[in-house]
Amino acid sequence: MNILVSRPKKFIDKTRAYKLYVDDVFIMNIRDSEELNIVLPLNSKKICAKIDWCSSNELDLTELKNNDKLKIHNTHSKNILIPFYILFIIFFRKNNYLKIEKI
Numbered sequence: 338m339n340i341l342v343s344r345p346k347k348f349i350d351k352t353r354a355y356k357l358y359v360d361d362v363f364i365m366n367i368r369d370s371e372e373l374n375i376v377l378p379l380n381s382k383k384i385c386a387k388i389d390w391c392s393s394n395e396l397d398l399t400e401l402k403n404n405d406k407l408k409i410h411n412t413h414s415k416n417i418l419i420p421f422y423i424l425f426i427i428f429f430r431k432n433n434y435l436k437i438e439k440i
Contacts, residue, residue, distance in 0.1 A: 338377045338398075341406045343440075346370035349411050355386045355435060357409075359398070367409060384437060391427060391434035405439060412436045 344355065344367045354366035359381050367373055367386070377398065386393040386409045393409065401407075412433060413426050426434055 338379055338381070338401070338403050340375050340377060340398075340401060341372065341404065342367060342375055342409060343372040343406065344369060344409050347411055349413075350388060353388060355388050355409055357384065357386055359384050386435045386437055388435065391431045393435035393437045394433070396437045396439070401439065407437055408440045409435060409437050 342357065346369055351369045354368045356366055357364050357375075359377060360383060364375065365373065381398045383395045384398055384407070385395045396407065412435065413423065
């Protein structure tokens with residue numbers, strides 16, 4: 338199965354790569370404003386992204402079709418100027434720091 342994974346251009350995490358995992362196995366990095374075509378085995382079940390100890394939701398791959406598009410983005414980049422907000426997210430909502438969604 339082929340899927341297209343994109344990461345929109347954003348200031349936060351600009352110089353850092355997100356690590357993509359399929360069924361808890363690292364497959365590749367995706368950098369800022371990058372778009373990758375990924376070939377997955379047909380029996381793949383889930384995909385998630387990680388950066389340090391923070392991660393994204395796990396997206397169920399069984400619901401996707403061939404050539405579907407996914408977007409990975411930082412869900413909190415609009416609130417970066419709120420003091421201590423990012424620290425709160427990193428320590429208490431670390432599994433929601435990133436988001437993977439079908440587009």
